[in-house]
Amino acid sequence: MRFVIIGNGVAGATAALALRARDPDASITMISGESDYFFSRTALMYAYLDRMTLRDLEPYERQVWTSQRIERVRGWVRDLHAPSKTLTLDSSVQIGYDKLLIATGSVARDLPWVGWERAKRGLVHFVTLADLERCEQQTRRGGKAVVVGGGLIGVELVECLIHHGMQVTFLVREPWYWPAALGGEEGLMISDHIRRHGVTLLLEETVNEVECSGDGHVQAVITDSGRRYDCELLGVTAGVKPAAGWLAATQTPPRTARGILTDAAFRTSLPDVWAAGDCAEIEIPGAAPLVEQIWYSAKRQGEQAALSMLGDPVDYRPPIFFNSSKFFDIEFTTVGRVNDAPAGSRQFYWRAPEREASIRIVEAAGAVIGFNMLGSRWEHTILERWISERRPMEYVMPRLREAQFDVEFGRLDLAPALEKFLSRGPEPEGAKR
Amino acid sequence: MIRDGALHKLSHDVRNRGYSAWMTSALLFAFYIILYYTEWLAAPARMLGFDSKWTLYGLLYSIAIVSGGVYVIRKYRHNRYQVVRTLVVIATQVVLAFSVPLILKFFRQPEFYFSYLWPLKIEYLTPQYIFQLPAPFILYSFLGSLLLVPVLGIFLGKRWYCSWICGCGGLANTFGEPWRHLTSKSAAAWKFERIAIHTVLALCIALTAMLFITYAVGSRNPEIARQTYRFQEFYGILVVSWLSGIIGVGLYPLGGTRVWCRNFCPMAAVLGLVQKFGRFRITVKENMCISCGLCSKYCEMGIDVRAYAQSNTSFTRASCVGCGLCAEVCPRGVLRLENVARQDPQQAVLVRIGNARPQGRWAI
Ligand SMILES: Cc1cc2nc3c(=O)[nH]c(=O)nc-3n(C[C@H](O)[C@H](O)[C@H](O)COP(=O)(O)OP(=O)(O)OC[C@H]3O[C@@H](n4cnc5c(N)ncnc54)[C@H](O)[C@@H]3O)c2cc1C
Numbered sequence: 001m002r003f004v005i006i007g008n009g010v011a012g013a014t015a016a017l018a019l020r021a022r023d024p025d026a027s028i029t030m031i032s033g034e035s036d037y038f039f040s041r042t043a044l045m046y047a048y049l050d051r052m053t054l055r056d057l058e059p060y061e062r063q064v065w066t067s068q069r070i071e072r073v074r075g076w077v078r079d080l081h082a083p084s085k086t087l088t089l090d091s092s093v094q095i096g097y098d099k100l101l102i103a104t105g106s107v108a109r110d111l112p113w114v115g116w117e118r119a120k121r122g123l124v125h126f127v128t129l130a131d132l133e134r135c136e137q138q139t140r141r142g143g144k145a146v147v148v149g150g151g152l153i154g155v156e157l158v159e160c161l162i163h164h165g166m167q168v169t170f171l172v173r174e175p176w177y178w179p180a181a182l183g184g185e186e187g188l189m190i191s192d193h194i195r196r197h198g199v200t201l202l203l204e205e206t207v208n209e210v211e212c213s214g215d216g217h218v219q220a221v222i223t224d225s226g227r228r229y230d231c232e233l234l235g236v237t238a239g240v241k242p243a244a245g246w247l248a249a250t251q252t253p254p255r256t257a258r259g260i261l262t263d264a265a266f267r268t269s270l271p272d273v274w275a276a277g278d279c280a281e282i283e284i285p286g287a288a289p290l291v292e293q294i295w296y297s298a299k300r301q302g303e304q305a306a307l308s309m310l311g312d313p314v315d316y317r318p319p320i321f322f323n324s325s326k327f328f329d330i331e332f333t334t335v336g337r338v339n340d341a342p343a344g345s346r347q348f349y350w351r352a353p354e355r356e357a358s359i360r361i362v363e364a365a366g367a368v369i370g371f372n373m374l375g376s377r378w379e380h381t382i383l384e385r386w387i388s389e390r391r392p393m394e395y396v397m398p399r400l401r402e403a404q405f406d407v408e409f410g411r412l413d414l415a416p417a418l419e420k421f422l423s424r425g426p427e428p429e430g431a432k433r
Numbered sequence: 434m435i436r437d438g439a440l441h442k443l444s445h446d447v448r449n450r451g452y453s454a455w456m457t458s459a460l461l462f463a464f465y466i467i468l469y470y471t472e473w474l475a476a477p478a479r480m481l482g483f484d485s486k487w488t489l490y491g492l493l494y495s496i497a498i499v500s501g502g503v504y505v506i507r508k509y510r511h512n513r514y515q516v517v518r519t520l521v522v523i524a525t526q527v528v529l530a531f532s533v534p535l536i537l538k539f540f541r542q543p544e545f546y547f548s549y550l551w552p553l554k555i556e557y558l559t560p561q562y563i564f565q566l567p568a569p570f571i572l573y574s575f576l577g578s579l580l581l582v583p584v585l586g587i588f589l590g591k592r593w594y595c596s597w598i599c600g601c602g603g604l605a606n607t608f609g610e611p612w613r614h615l616t617s618k619s620a621a622a623w624k625f626e627r628i629a630i631h632t633v634l635a636l637c638i639a640l641t642a643m644l645f646i647t648y649a650v651g652s653r654n655p656e657i658a659r660q661t662y663r664f665q666e667f668y669g670i671l672v673v674s675w676l677s678g679i680i681g682v683g684l685y686p687l688g689g690t691r692v693w694c695r696n697f698c699p700m701a702a703v704l705g706l707v708q709k710f711g712r713f714r715i716t717v718k719e720n721m722c723i724s725c726g727l728c729s730k731y732c733e734m735g736i737d738v739r740a741y742a743q744s745n746t747s748f749t750r751a752s753c754v755g756c757g758l759c760a761e762v763c764p765r766g767v768l769r770l771e772n773v774a775r776q777d778p779q780q781a782v783l784v785r786i787g788n789a790r791p792q793g794r795w796a797i
């Protein structure tokens with residue numbers, strides 16, 4: 001049996017190791033155009049910050065790939081021919097497969113700005129190793145940078161640029177930072193925190209034009225409001241989309257929509273071809289098509305897809321959502337549904353008096369459905385359990401302590417939160433901000 | 434990417450085995466050679482009113498720990514575990530390791546370091562030496578080594594000593610902070626560690642036993658006494674002077690801060706064994722690791738923490754000194770130092786390869 005995997009990201013690498021764990025004899029090949037070894041994309045910023053070397057970003061010692069007999073091929077796959085089960089690389093090398101997994105991840109989203117196609121230098125994304133290299137080339141102490149797009153990757157890029165002494169203007173289209181995940185109060189707290197690190201954070205600014213010099217170097221962006229922001233580095237972090245576009249140029253592309261369409265067992269429309277991770281769009285009966293684009297889902301999907309390739313029955317259902325991140329020094333844990341809470345839900349929000357920390361708990365139909373925790377650490381599996389057990393807020397609040405995960409001596413004092421809850425109770429949805 | 438500017442470049446260089454790191458290492462080596470093999474430091478010591486170069490060394494050591502400690506407290510001020518721990522490290526050095534021996538001397542009492550115990554200080558359990566001391570010292574020494582060390586080790590893990598009390602660990606966690614990430618994380622280094630540290634422990638136990646035998650029968654068997662004292666001299670030069678001092682500290686800027694603690698310290702070996710049976714562990718939050726590797730990088734004991742974290746495995750490693758830096762640097766709050774009454778059964782994991790292996794009670 002010859003397994004071939006396109007992509008050595010966390011989905012591809014997890015799948016390769018899972019295949020090997022079950023099938024000691026198969027031939028397993030992992031192809032990537034980006035890097036020789038699996039690396040942690042989530043830690044790209046720590047290489048930029050000089051806290052890690054690129055080698056440090058590799059989650060496994062290199063000998064693991066030898067000892068697990070996983071062949072690594074460097075190159076971009078340009079063609080897929082399903083009838084003959086053959087891939088063709090940009091080097092014209094052909095690779096045959098018995099079973100194929102496509103785990104090509106995401107690509108940065110482009111934006112429909114005037115002048116976009118003229119920008120040759122200075123415009124950077126922050127997704128790949130090549131992006132990191134381009135960022136580093138444009139980084140200059142004292143230079144002006146503009147970062148557009150108020151998500152997680154944006155704030156990571158901003159932190160790196162500030163560290164390297166650039167003057168950073170962070171343009172966010174929304175009324176507060178990251179409304180997709182944060183409520184207004186949290187958005188305000190994070191905005192203050194970001195500004196305190198020397199960032200010029202401007203809200204409700206939508207860029208529609210980029211200005212370049214004659215040789216294509218970015219000079220400024222212009223927003224809807226007509227304001228102009230000079231920059232020599234323009235970071236565009238307006239989200240990512242599944243890397244499915246390259247398949248259009250192949251002889252036999254699988255069905256795609258937003259991503260590569262699969263069923264709940266990660267099978268694409270082509271025989272013996274699976275897809276998993278950021279690039280996959282899973283059609284689960286009775287639910288909206290699912291595109292998950294975080295590390296945890298890619299790891300989960302890679303493992304499940306491997307099982308499916310081995311012939312196990314797989315029926316993927318995403319677990320209760322959880323994610324984590326960090327905005328400069330403030331850690332963030334989210335579990336369940338917070339900002340897409342249904343109408344009629346109740347919320348409890350509390351901000352710690354002397355610490356940049358807050359908690360938000362959402363309840364619908366008498367059961368908690370989501371948590372947003374900032375500035376302190378939480379054992380998310382306990383929060384998940386309360387959601388799955390459909391516990392009411394009155395049950396959760398006095399037990400919240402059980403889910404704390406702060407360092408010893410450093411536990412966030414929850415007594416005032418409980419006091420506020422007992423005296424004021426939750427507020428109806430819509431009262432926030 | 435290295436930060437621009439001369440100071441930033443130097444800081445990168447000295448932390449990452451650049452020229453300045455080699456020079457710093459050479460200076461540290463030179464200092465220790467001078468300290469151990471010459472009397473050059475006697476004169477400056479006298480000028481300060483000390484009667485021995487060792488008191489001057491104690492002063493320099495304390496200055497290194499206090500200034501490094503202030504730096505560390507500032508750097509990790511948002512983390513109360515680090516602040517409290519570092520304050521204790523500083524206080525132990527200044528009070529127990531420096532002031533108390535001086536005060537004892539002033540009152541014509543024996544020079545005694547309450548922060549050191551057998552097997553780190555072999556004399557403190559050997560009859561030739563310890564029975565010359567007044568009764569309270571004898572009591573402290575025996576109860577300390579034979580009761581306090583294992584009992585606290587069972588309840589709190591190795592950390593109560595190695596990263597809260599001990600001067601060697603204290604220096605590593607304060608003055609040594611810029612170099613903590615240099616410790617090798619490779620599986621090969623781990624293998625060396627296990628062989629080396631248990632060899633030294635065996636030597637240490639053998640020497641202690643021989644000293645007891647000599648005490649009992651040495652006067653009738655001068656040959657046994659002669660061999661024992663030769664062995665003691667050899668141990669003193671190899672382990673005490675070279676491994677703990679000259680190599681242990683001299684290699685800070687090249688090999689990381691815990692070369693001695695990780696590979697050679699007999700106290701760490703004993704506490705490591707106790708730790709494996711005790712309550713201390715590092716709890717890993719399930720499925721939250723992003724495999725960034727910061728925890729592994731900043732582990733001064735060379736533990737590939739990420740290998741456990743990314744496979745959802747809470748663990749106890751004999752070498753872990755519980756400094757808590759993995760939990761501090763983890764950007765996703767995945768790790769927590771805990772003393773748990775019951776070790777949770779380890780979950781089956783997808784792959785457990787590389788510099789981590791299944792946690793078993795006998796895996797050291
Ligand atoms: C800066 C940044 C920070 C992030 N931080 C977090 C975080 O904190 N938490 C979180 O949950 N998620 C985070 N993410 C998202 C997370 O990294 C992704 O969800 C995850 O890496 C997806 O894994 P994957 O294996 O599906 O794809 P990828 O990691 O993107 O890997 C795909 C691989 O396929 C290769 N490839 C693509 N096309 C081809 C081709 N045609 N031929 C050959 N090779 C090809 C690529 O070179 C790439 O190496 C972050 C993402 C970025 C960019």
Ligand code: SF4
Nearest residue numbers: 722725726728742763
């Ligand atoms: S620092 Fe945290 S997120 Fe990073 S590898 Fe270690 S445990 Fe995982």
